[in-house]
Amino acid sequence: MSRRKFLKTAILTGCTALVTGIPLATYVILPSLKQEPGNWIDFGSVEDLEPDNFNMLSYEFMVKDGWITLPQRGFVWAKAEAKQQIKIFSSTCSHLACNVIWQKETREFVCPCHSGRFDAQGQPIAGPPSRPLTVLEHKVADGNLMVFMKV
Amino acid sequence: MNNIPMKTRSLKLLEFLSLEKSADRLLALEVPKDALSWTRFCGALLLVLVVLLFLSGIFMAFYYSPIPGTAYDSVDFALFNVPFGSVVKGVHHYSWNLLLMVMGVHLGRSLILGSYKAPRQMVWVTGVIILLFVPLFIITGDLLPWDQKGYWSTQVRLSIISSVPGMGHIAARLLQGGSLTGVVALTRFYVLHILMLPGLLVLLIAVHFHFIRHRGLSEPLGADPVSRPRIPFYPNVVNRWLFLFIMVSIILGVISWHWIPPFGDPADPTDSSYIPKPEWWVLFLNQLVSVFKGGLAVLGSTIIPAGLAGLLICLPFIDRSPHRHPARRWKILLPAAAIVIAILTLSIMGYMEHFVLVEN
Numbered sequence: 001m002s003r004r005k006f007l008k009t010a011i012l013t014g015c016t017a018l019v020t021g022i023p024l025a026t027y028v029i030l031p032s033l034k035q036e037p038g039n040w041i042d043f044g045s046v047e048d049l050e051p052d053n054f055n056m057l058s059y060e061f062m063v064k065d066g067w068i069t070l071p072q073r074g075f076v077w078a079k080a081e082a083k084q085q086i087k088i089f090s091s092t093c094s095h096l097a098c099n100v101i102w103q104k105e106t107r108e109f110v111c112p113c114h115s116g117r118f119d120a121q122g123q124p125i126a127g128p129p130s131r132p133l134t135v136l137e138h139k140v141a142d143g144n145l146m147v148f149m150k151v
Numbered sequence: 152m153n154n155i156p157m158k159t160r161s162l163k164l165l166e167f168l169s170l171e172k173s174a175d176r177l178l179a180l181e182v183p184k185d186a187l188s189w190t191r192f193c194g195a196l197l198l199v200l201v202v203l204l205f206l207s208g209i210f211m212a213f214y215y216s217p218i219p220g221t222a223y224d225s226v227d228f229a230l231f232n233v234p235f236g237s238v239v240k241g242v243h244h245y246s247w248n249l250l251l252m253v254m255g256v257h258l259g260r261s262l263i264l265g266s267y268k269a270p271r272q273m274v275w276v277t278g279v280i281i282l283l284f285v286p287l288f289i290i291t292g293d294l295l296p297w298d299q300k301g302y303w304s305t306q307v308r309l310s311i312i313s314s315v316p317g318m319g320h321i322a323a324r325l326l327q328g329g330s331l332t333g334v335v336a337l338t339r340f341y342v343l344h345i346l347m348l349p350g351l352l353v354l355l356i357a358v359h360f361h362f363i364r365h366r367g368l369s370e371p372l373g374a375d376p377v378s379r380p381r382i383p384f385y386p387n388v389v390n391r392w393l394f395l396f397i398m399v400s401i402i403l404g405v406i407s408w409h410w411i412p413p414f415g416d417p418a419d420p421t422d423s424s425y426i427p428k429p430e431w432w433v434l435f436l437n438q439l440v441s442v443f444k445g446g447l448a449v450l451g452s453t454i455i456p457a458g459l460a461g462l463l464i465c466l467p468f469i470d471r472s473p474h475r476h477p478a479r480r481w482k483i484l485l486p487a488a489a490i491v492i493a494i495l496t497l498s499i500m501g502y503m504e505h506f507v508l509v510e511n
Contacts, residue, residue, distance in 0.1 A: 031328065032324050032325050032328040034329070058421065065334050065335055066329070066333070066334055070219075070334070072331070072420075073420055096440075098306075112426040113426060127441070128448065130446065151331065
């Protein structure tokens with residue numbers, strides 16, 4: 001095969017790959033990288049929080065998942081230390097996304113998947129997790145607890 | 152009725168289909184007689200299992216609807232309301248479990264007997280690539296029934312993928328088609344599982360066979376390569392394979408009939424009480440992840456598994472001595488045995504942690 005013939009076929013192959021590859025890659029890749037805006041979720045009256053303990057607060061809000069709108073469900077851990085001192089932790093373990101559970105007796109968050117444990121400040125104290133639990137942004141509006149949830 | 156018109160008629164048909172040369176080549180094809188020995192039927196068994204997985208998968212697709220919620224109901228319907236439902240799903244389930252085990256034996260035999268040595272390096276390399284490729288089927292297939300186990304295992308796997316430095320986060324998003332594990336993710340997993348991955352697997356198997364065809368089967372240790380007896384591929388090998396296929400199908404069918412394949416409760420993203428348990432084949436990786444803590448986490452989740460995979464692929468180029476007898480290859484077999492023992496130890500540790508200690 002001459003160098004000329006080889007180059008000709010190589011260039012045509014490259015063009016074929018580009019002509020089909022660019023639309024296909026854009027079709028599959030771009031929509032999956034789109035960032036969704038977050039939502040402020042109302043968790044009801046601050047007064048209802050049991051003091052000095054982490055409360056499991058369930059949420060459900062509608063999110064757009066491609067071509068359908070679906071309820072997104074889950075829960076967060078909330079503790080009201082004083083009137084203005086509220087701490088909200090995401091229930092997602094910083095290790096591998098299992099849900100952590102608050103243990104009232106030992107005052108720890110325990111992840112059932114790999115036995116990771118966090119203290120009441122959300123700092124990892126045992127097991128594989130190395131990062132603290134995510135603290136969620138919150139505000140109190142008209143006596144109601146609002147938490148900013150990212151999808 | 153004599154034989155002559157029949158022969159010419161079949162010849163005429165072959166000629167009409169332009170297959171007469173291919174038929175001659177097939178009939179002339181010979182393989183070493185030891186190809187049919189009982190110590191080397193793993194490859195044939197793997198091909199049986201792959202064919203069974205393809206067939207049972209195609210059948211299950213007839214009753215499957217890839218929408219969260221509906222997916223669970225469709226699998227439930229196929230399993231309990233369709234004749235042979237549990238057999239079809241069961242054959243799929245038991246076949247892939249068996250496939251992983253037989254692949255391990257297939258690889259182990261090759262390792263111990265040194266059949267990866269020149270001129271068969273590429274047979275080994277393509278085989279290892281197939282071995283590393285198969286878990287993608289499990290990752291994508293596990294979510295499809297939309298039961299608790301599939302959903303929560305997928306969440307764990309996606310965060311493992313996300314934790315891989317560099318491309319991990321983007322890879323997880325591409326796989327999911329966004330940030331949710333919902334209808335978009337399920338559709339992607341479905342298309343990958345039933346279309347793209349099987350297509351690639353057929354290609355990989357074809358390449359594996361290409362090298363076996365051209366580089367041949369390794370000689371039995373201590374055998375004289377000159378006086379190696381040969382047998383025709385057709386009908387000896389073909390018939391033996393068909394017999395194996397029938398036996399394996401019946402055995403797996405009966406097993407599935409008696410022990411219905413596992414199918415949990417519908418997926419519930421809010422159910423924090425559900426603890427996904429790692430599958431047996433992934434226990435050692437799971438344990439590696441929990442052995443290395445803090446800053447070393449990358450070591451367990453990425454560097455060691457990737458290093459092991461790299462070593463496995465490169466083995467024919469690391470061990471280049473012409474010797475095949477295990478006694479003359481202890482420098483390779485001892486570290487390999489150490490790695491196997493480490494994997495088994497981690498698996499047992501993982502089993503204790505996730506299955507035995509949890510019960511107490």
